[in-house]
Amino acid sequence: MPALQLRLVTFSAAAALLAASCSGALAQKKYDTGATDTxxxxxxxxxxxxxxxxxxxxxxxxxxxxxxxxxxxxxxxxxxxxxxxxxxxxxxxxxxxxxxxxxxxxxxxxxxxxxxxxxxxxxxxxxxxxxxxxxxxxxxxxxxxxxxxxxxxxxxxNYQSETQIYAKIILKEHPNAKIAVLYQNDDYGKDYLKGLKDGLGAKAASMIVIEESYETSEPTIDSHIVKLKSTGADVFVNISTPKFAAQAIKKIAEIEWKPVHFLNNVSASIGSVIQPAGLQNAQGIISSAYLKDPTDPQxxxxxxxxxxxxxxxxxxxxxxxxxxxxxxxxxxxxxxxxxxxxxxxxxxxxxxxxxxxxxxxxxxxxxxxxxxxxxxxxDFAPLSQLQLQKFKGETWERYGEVLSSDTGG
CATH class of the missing domain: 3.40.50.2300 (Response regulator)
Known part of the structure; x- marks a missing residue:
């Protein structure tokens, strides 16, 4: 074999070896603590x-x-x-x-x-x-x-955009509302409350007649609901987790208070909130959704x-x-x-x-x-869209268009 040809063969073999080692390096697996090959x-x-x-x-x-x-x-x-x-x-x-x-x-x-x-x-x-x-x-x-x-x-x-959407509905459909707010006394409750106030803007101070907070250690929130009714409020914004949301829905029916009821969507579950509270007590409640409701026949x-x-x-x-x-x-x-x-x-x-x-x-x-x-x-907010829903019969009925936090806030 001529020397030049031999050199070319040697060169191409070396190149192939180099390419193989490079692609091996590229394909190398990288792990941090908590991950392995298996x-x-x-x-x-x-x-x-x-x-x-x-x-x-x-x-x-x-x-x-x-x-x-x-x-x-x-x-x-x-x-x-x-x-x-x-x-x-x-x-x-x-x-x-x-x-x-x-x-x-x-x-x-x-x-x-x-x-x-x-x-x-x-x-x-x-x-x-x-x-x-x-x-x-x-x-x-x-x-x-x-x-x-x-x-x-x-x-x-996020919570703030959800209550900003509710605030827009209140301003549009109930411009003279007297709003009673129940909220959990922690970062979760306060975040929702801030969104509501931001959404109501300058009217927040005059429209919100009471802001009532509860602690998660309380066995029941019945007394808070009675207090909210006594203000004469005709719109109720319910910022509570499932156990307390179910109690609120039940108590409102018991004392025959009939406000327009907005319920935060973290407690819109039919199985863990609405059914325990009684379907008949939840008629007309307004909330929002981004997930399909498994009970909806559609x-x-x-x-x-x-x-x-x-x-x-x-x-x-x-x-x-x-x-x-x-x-x-x-x-x-x-x-x-x-x-x-x-x-x-x-x-x-x-x-x-x-x-x-x-x-x-x-x-x-x-x-x-x-x-x-x-x-x-x-943007570390994976989901930012919601659709309004109203409880009717045995399920939630969605209405209106899909709203994003841009249109909500």
Whole structure:
């Protein structure tokens, strides 16, 4: 073989070897604590006990959904190891459980921890550790602050835009209203209240005749409802979690107070709120939605609802299908699976947040038509659209167009 030809063969062999080693480097798997070739550890904190225990079913639904994913081969060949702890909706306990997840269990992310006060208690800690606090189960506006808290991201439409939408309806349809507000005395309740006042603008001071707060430690809010009625208010804005929302609906009927009733959507579940309060007592209540209502017959043949029912049949047959929290847990779990799939073999915490902040027009089976998930590096609010609904007969009836926080605020 001539020397030149030999040199060319040697060169091309070396080039091929170099190319192979480069592509090997490019395809190299990257992991942070909590991820391996076979497993992705996901941490979660839920109020399985305590005053907000109605929400515990969210964690149970997520666990069931990840079992389905694992049974189908996992995510890019990796099984999800879902570790979920109870904090009883008590912030000191949340801190304890977050530390356990990060320092003992060594999870990749803390996913969908529930409640505004609990998440507030762990936000600085998780951000200092650079652990994703991903898709938190609370609509407080502050989760959308990528500059200050780049490791925290919300999920559901934020509380302030929801009450701003209600304020617009009140101003338009009840311009002379006397408004009574009941709110939970914590960050969650105050966030909703701020949205209502911002939405009412200059008229807030004259229209709101009473702002009554309750503590989650109270066994009943009956006395607060009696006090609200005594003001002569004809519009009631009910900012409460499921247990207290059900009590309020029941008590209003009992004392024959008939205000126009706006109920925050975190307590719009037919299974955990409306049924316990009595369907007859909930007629005419106004709320909002971004998820399909499983009790609504219009979704009977809907592809997303058929998939949801098939999932429950196989992996969570004991679930109460009238409970909106089951649909919430299912949908947010799908959101996490989307992000983890997008991460490919780069399962670093940084890449998890990068993929979570790069979602474009994601449609999930449990979301109402026209409502899509969108995020960016400067927008950590995945969902920002809502549709108004009124309770009629045995279910919610949606009306009007899909509203976004832009039109709501």
């Amino acid at each position: 497993e992705i550890k996901i941490g979660n904190i839920m109020p399985y006990s305590g005053p907000a225990s109605a929400y515990g079913v969210i964690g149970k639904t997520e666990e069931a959904y990840f079992k389905k994913i694992n049974a189908e081969g996992g995510i890019n060949g990796r099984k999800i190891n879902f570790i979920s702890y109870d904090d009883a909706y008590s912030p000191p306990k949340t801190v304890e459980q977050a530390r356990k997840l990060v320092e003992s269990d060594e999870v990749l992310v803390v996913f969908n921890p529930l409640g505004t006060p609990p998440n507030t208690a762990i936000q600085k800690y998780l951000n200092s550790k650079k652990v994703p606090q991903l898709f938190v189960a609370t609509g407080a506006t502050k989760w959308n602050d990528p500059k200050e808290f780049p490791w925290t991201m919300g999920w559901q439409p 979704w009977k043949t809907d592809a997303g609802m058929l998939a949801w029912n098939a999932f429950l049949d196989k992996y969570f047959p004991e679930a109460n299908r009238a409970d909106a929290s089951v649909m919430f847990g299912y949908t947010v779990a799908q959101g996490l699976v989307h992000v983890l799939k997008a991460c490919g073999d780069n399962l670093t915490r940084e890449n998890v947040m990068k993929q979570a902040a790069s979602i474009k027009d994601l449609e999930l089976g449990g979301l109402l038509p026209g409502i899509k998930v969108n995020t960016s590096a400067t």
